[in-house]
Amino acid sequence: MAVHTKICGLSTAEHANLAAFYGARWLGFIFYEPSPRNVTLQAAFTMRRHLPKRAERVGVFVNANHNFIEAAVDALDLDWVQLHGDEYPHEVSELKNRLGVSVIKAVGVSERADLAQADAFASHADAILFDAKPPKGATLPGGNAVSFPWHILADQKLSYPWLLAGGLTAENLPAAIAESGAHAVDVSSGVEDTPGQKSGEKIEAFLRAAKAVR
Template sequence: MQTQIKICGLKDEHTVDAAAKSGATHIGLNLYEPSPRSVPLEQAAALRMRAPAGVKVVLLLVNAEPGFTAKAIEVVKPDIVQFHGSETHQYLRVLKSAVDIEIWKAFGVKDAATLKNADQYEGAADLILFDAPAQALPGGTGTRFDWSLLNQHKHKLPWGLAGGLNPDNVGEALRQTRAILVDTSSGVESAPGIKDMDKIAAFCQAVRNHDNS
């Protein structure tokens, strides 16, 4: 089975094209304004239309108000909404019953207790994304967590891996964790919020090299 690849924090047509051409299965559009990777709602909608068939569009929200969440889903029409804040499983369960799209929930992994907390989202999320703990901003920290924690846990939900992944370490990350999806943002950048086309291609190739090994 081929590993799914998400390139997150894309801000323009060139990077959307590069991710799709390199073999990404998912692209992420960030609406969290404090992030250097954020885009306005209207731009997210335009980039969503740029994504070719077969590439799923993930909309990233952080503790967004329900009204804004509903508007963002209506305007952008993403395939998936990824919640990267402190959204509760009760809230996501209600949302999931009201929308016909996938819902992902990201967690910053500090210890085994984080993984146990993620289990509460069974029935509220379609996939859990395990990331490095938040620093000044959630996600995009360029740091990794202890991957061995994942192998010690009986997961109740499908899950993907994020946090400090780059072309040089993603193969080893997959060997250690056997994640079905890998997600990178800062790991394919030349500066915060500035994607590097060559790094995007190298990341995707490293994942495929692992898959074919």
């Protein structure tokens, strides 16, 4: 089965088109000001006309006001909204109904017991993103280039679509997929030279690695 890929934290049309060319299913754009990957509404609107149409667009939000999320959906013509904050399950349904988009809910994981957090959202979201919990002292949500024990997902009979994230790179992707059983993966810092600065070579290498997995 093919491995679906999401290249997240994109901020230029050049890298978005490169990711789509090499087969990314999703292109992720972060609307969170503290992040070095933050995209403003104005930048999103300007970029929109230059983005590829063959990949799905995902906006990533952290405890954002629903009006702001709606503005971002309009600015970038988003297909998906990814919620990376402290949202309640009913908020997921509210956003889906209000905006007509699909929703990914991120769940932080460090041990097997954390996987149960997804149960409350599974019937509301269209997919769950299992990401590493932020390391101690981190100021941003998400894996922050660290991973969690992938094998804890291997024996789970999950009834909903899910993606694996946290510390993935082209080099460790085959092991991550083999150990977790993931059919969809999400990468951000693993295809960067420095925080927020994407590398075209690393994007290509990651997507080629995903295609090579059987």
